[in-house]
Structure formats: C-alpha cells, structure tokens
Amino acid sequence: MKKRIFGIETEFGITYVPSSLGPIGPEEAARILFKPVVESWRSTNVFLPNGSRLYLDVGSHPEYATAESATLRDLIAQDKAGELLFADLLNQAQDSIEAEGKEGTFYLFKNNVDSAGNSFGSHENYMLERRVEFSKLVRSLIPFLMTRQIMVGAGKTHPHGPEAWRPLTGQDKKHGTPSFSFSQRADYIWEDASTATTRSRPLINTRDEPHADPNQYRRMHVINGDSNMSETTTLLKIGATDIILRMLEDHFPLENFEIKDTANALRTVSHDLTGTTRFELADGSYKNALELQRNYLRAAQKYIADAGAHHADVPYILDLWNRALIAVETQDISGIDTEIDWAIKKKLLDSYIARGAKDYADSRIQQLDLAYHSIDPDRGVFNVLQKAGRARRVIDPGAVEKATLQPPETRAKIRGSFIQAAHRAGEPTTVDWVHLRLNNKPQLNAVCKDPFATEDSTVKQLIDLLGAQKTQEWMPPFI
Numbered sequence: 001m002k003k004r005i006f007g008i009e010t011e012f013g014i015t016y017v018p019s020s021l022g023p024i025g026p027e028e029a030a031r032i033l034f035k036p037v038v039e040s041w042r043s044t045n046v047f048l049p050n051g052s053r054l055y056l057d058v059g060s061h062p063e064y065a066t067a068e069s070a071t072l073r074d075l076i077a078q079d080k081a082g083e084l085l086f087a088d089l090l091n092q093a094q095d096s097i098e099a100e101g102k103e104g105t106f107y108l109f110k111n112n113v114d115s116a117g118n119s120f121g122s123h124e125n126y127m128l129e130r131r132v133e134f135s136k137l138v139r140s141l142i143p144f145l146m147t148r149q150i151m152v153g154a155g156k157t158h159p160h161g162p163e164a165w166r167p168l169t170g171q172d173k174k175h176g177t178p179s180f181s182f183s184q185r186a187d188y189i190w191e192d193a194s195t196a197t198t199r200s201r202p203l204i205n206t207r208d209e210p211h212a213d214p215n216q217y218r219r220m221h222v223i224n225g226d227s228n229m230s231e232t233t234t235l236l237k238i239g240a241t242d243i244i245l246r247m248l249e250d251h252f253p254l255e256n257f258e259i260k261d262t263a264n265a266l267r268t269v270s271h272d273l274t275g276t277t278r279f280e281l282a283d284g285s286y287k288n289a290l291e292l293q294r295n296y297l298r299a300a301q302k303y304i305a306d307a308g309a310h311h312a313d314v315p316y317i318l319d320l321w322n323r324a325l326i327a328v329e330t331q332d333i334s335g336i337d338t339e340i341d342w343a344i345k346k347k348l349l350d351s352y353i354a355r356g357a358k359d360y361a362d363s364r365i366q367q368l369d370l371a372y373h374s375i376d377p378d379r380g381v382f383n384v385l386q387k388a389g390r391a392r393r394v395i396d397p398g399a400v401e402k403a404t405l406q407p408p409e410t411r412a413k414i415r416g417s418f419i420q421a422a423h424r425a426g427e428p429t430t431v432d433w434v435h436l437r438l439n440n441k442p443q444l445n446a447v448c449k450d451p452f453a454t455e456d457s458t459v460k461q462l463i464d465l466l467g468a469q470k471t472q473e474w475m476p477p478f479i
C-alpha cells in the first residue's frame with residue numbers, strides 16, 4: 001500500500017487519592033471527568049473537531065481514539081493531543097471537587113495495568129488493501145509483534161517477580177525476586193488472533209470493521225502493544241510495524257517464525273531483559289527475541305535499500321531499531337535511554353536504587369513506575385523528564401497543542417469541519433468514522449468511505465446549510 005491510514009486508541013486509568021475522608025471510586029471519578037464533555041456534547045461518546053473520538057465505555061477507562069492519520073508525525077501529534085485534552089478535563093474535575101470542599105487529587109495514567117492487576121489497552125490501527133491475503137499477513141506478523149516489545153515496551157516493575165502463566169497464589173506470590181520487564185501488556189494476552197478482545201485477549205483483533213469502503217480496504221487492529229509516553233518509541237513502534245506490513249504486502253521474502261505458544265512466548269520475552277531466552281517455534285526449533293528482531297531488521301534494511309524510503313523518518317526508525325537491539329545485546333542502555341520508554345524508565349528507577357531505594361519492590365520505585373505514566377503536563381514523571389531534555393521529542397509542543405483542535409489531512413478534516421459547524425449551530429449530530437448525520441434532518445446525511453479524502457461535496461452542502469442557520473455563541477475550547 002503506497003499510503004496508509006493509521007490510528008491509535010488509548011484507554012487511560014483514573015484514580016482519585018483523597019487527602020481526607022471521602023474516597024471516590026474509579027467509575028464515579030470517570031463520570032466527574034466526563035461532566036464537561038456531557039455538558040458540551042450531551043453524551044459520553046463524542047467525536048471532536050480535531051476528528052478524534054473521546055468516550056467512556058462500560059467500566060471506568062476513559063478512551064481517546066486519534067483521528068485517522070496518513071503520516072506518522074500527524075499520528076503522534078494526535079496521540080499527544082489526546083493527553084492534553086484529558087489533562088484539561090482532569091483540571092476541570094479537580095476544580096469541581098475542590099469547589100465541593102473535597103480534598104484529594106485526580107490522576108490519569110497512560111499505562112496498561114491498574115493496581116488490582118486489570119489490564120487496559122492501547123490499540124494500533126493500520127489500513128490494508130482488501131486484496132491482500134489477510135490471514136496469511138496476520139500469521140506472518142505475529143512473531144514480529146510478539147518480539148518487538150524488546151524495542152518498544154513501556155517497562156514494568158514486578159515487586160514479587162513476574163507472575164507466571166497462571167498467577168501464583170499465597171506464599172509463592174510474595175517470595176519472587178523483584179524484577180523489571182520490557183512490557184506492561186505481555187502478561188495479559190492469551191492468543192494469536194481472534195475477535196475476542198477482553199476474555200481471551202489476542203495480539204490481533206480480527207473483527208472485520210474497516211471504517212472505510214469494505215470492498216477496497218481492511219483494518220489491521222493490533223491490541224497487544226503497550227501505551228507509550230515517548231514520542232520516539234511510538235514512532236519506532238508504528239514505523240517499524242508499517243515497514244514489516246509493506247514487506248508482507250510486497251511479498252518480500254521473510255523467514256517463517258511461526259511460534260508454538262505465542263502467549264507463553266510473550267511472557268518469556270517480556271521477563272528476560274537479555275533477550276536471549278529461547279521459545280519454541282511450530283517446527284520444533286528454538287529461537288530468542290534478539291535472533292528474530294535481528295532477522296527482521298536485516299530484512300527491513302535490505303527492503304528499504306531496494307525500494308527506497310517511503311517517508312523522511314525511515315532512516316531514523318531503522319537506526320533506532322538497531323540501537324535498541326544493540327542495547328539489549330550489550331546490556332548497555334545508554335544509546336537509547338532518551339528514546340525508548342522501557343529504557344528511559346529503567347534508567348530513572350535504577351538511579352533511585354543506586355541512591356538508596358532497596359530494589360524494584362521499594363514503595364518509591366513502585367510509585368515512580370506509575371507516575372511515569374501520569375499525563376499531568378507539569379507533574380507526570382515522563383513529562384518532567386521530557387521538559388528537562390531527558391526524553392527526545394518528535395513533535396514541537398506547539399504542534400501538539402494545535403492538534404487538539406485541528407484534524408490531520410485526511411477524512412478527519414471533513415468530519416472536524418462538520419462537527420464544528422453543527423456545534424456552532426446548536427444542531428445535534430450522529431457521527432462515526434464513516435457517517436455524518438444531522439439528527440433533526442435525517443434525510444441529509446453523508447457517507448465518507450475514503451479515509452484519504454479531505455473534501456466532500458455533500459458535507460460541504462451540509463456545512464453551508466448549517467452556516468446559514470442562526471449560530472449560537474461559540475468559543476473554543478470545545479470541552
């Protein structure tokens with residue numbers, strides 16, 4: 001596929017820490033967080049003028065799905081814009097409980113595991129041509145997805161050592177050695193590919209929902225990735241996966257690494273920072289994560305040398321991929337400790353251990369592991385490191401701010417201007433990734449099946465019609 005559409009969905013963890021009596025449970029906290037959204041949009045499931053979707057599903061994990069983006073830089077700007085939008089809502093939630101005389105603090109975490117051991121996700125979306133052989137592509141992609149965590153994991157401490165395949169009970173659970181793993185999410189994935197997304201969670205969700213012309217396109221929905229704070233890690237995660245997809249689409253020769261038990265191998269790889277523990281392949285041979293990723297990188301370098309770089313960040317992606325593998329091979333993270341989430345976090349935690357924290361089970365270390373993922377722009381640990389120049393940026397902070405209101409150059413632009421016009425006119429709408437409808441004029445609706453389109457004549461007519469109506473007073477921000 002020459003150009004591709006990308007999207008990232010992120011579920012966040014919400015917590016309220018009371019400093020005096022009066023706890024607020026996560027569901028109530030999420031409800032308070034969404035109060036301004038409901039006031040402005042009359043719903044907890046909305047599309048915003050930047051083309052994104054903001055919603056509260058069943059349970060208590062607020063979710064932000066980026067607008068469909070046609071470049072990785074747009075995607076990262078949109079992803080980071082989601083954090084800013086939620087940070088704004090968090091401030092409003094904080095003000096509202098303080099106004100009620102409650103003392104305590106709301107936190108929102110972009111991670112994948114809560115203190116009770118529940119996992120929530122970060123899903124990647126890659127558009128594909130319908131004509132590619134989907135099940136073959138899925139089979140070939142899985143060994144890459146299983147092992148890429150050694151480059152792009154968000155890092156996770158285990159105060160009692162990693163929980164085994166089935167969580168240990170009682171005594172055993174308390175006696176493991178405190179440790180650090182590559183991935184947050186690896187322990188919570190149970191199968192290769194299926195349509196089940198919660199109970200027996202797969203690496204790839206195969207539900208066929210392209211959000212585009214189904215005759216022309218499909219959507220690869222990857223659900224085993226960690227939520228990343230680092231922009232460079234996101235660039236590598238999506239950029240390297242896109243390169244592998246291109247190679248598969250172009251039938252570039254890739255070795256077959258079909259894995260015997262992917263869920264087990266995911267955990268083995270995540271818990272072994274040396275990258276050398278072997279897992280069994282379907283043909284009975286054994287390989288390790290470094291061997292697989294070296295093989296993929298070599299093939300990717302050759303493919304790009306032949307086909308040419310398809311965007312300006314490709315050389316950086318290949319270089320960071322290589323440096324991440326060298327870091328694991330040499331057990332020296334100094335070459336990636338401002339660019340790769342697990343390494344940025346590990347460097348910080350290890351520096352606290354060197355200065356007196358006992359080990360990865362120490363309460364300060366546990367707190368830092370969590371606070372790394374706080375989206376608070378001033379107090380979130382990752383954000384503090386980034387401001388201090390200890391985490392490399394891809395996107396200028398001004399561009400991230402702009403992306404909270406401005407959609408990328410895709411169909412999101414059409415959706416964004418429709419939503420903005422309807423909101424100004426006070427007209428209720430029903431919107432999804434493909435459809436735009438004015439509730440009071442059901443005969444007028446638009447269907448946008450091409451995610452690359454930035455203009456649509458029907459939507460233009462709708463917007464003209466809305467513009468001619470009496471407009472309500474409107475001022476940004478929208479929530």
Ligand SMILES: Nc1ncnc2c1ncn2[C@@H]1O[C@H](COP(=O)(O)OP(=O)(O)OP(=O)(O)O)[C@@H](O)[C@H]1O
Nearest residue numbers: 005007008009065066067068125126127211212451
């Ligand atoms: N044609 C497309 N190809 C690939 N990705 C797309 C396309 N259209 C939209 N997307 C992206 O897909 C994601 C859809 O997010 P959404 O949370 O609605 O997920 P879903 O899988 O459809 O549903 P849910 O999360 O409710 O199960 C968004 O990030 C969006 O940018």
Ligand SMILES: [Mg+2]
Nearest residue numbers: 009063065123
């Ligand atoms: Mg979703």
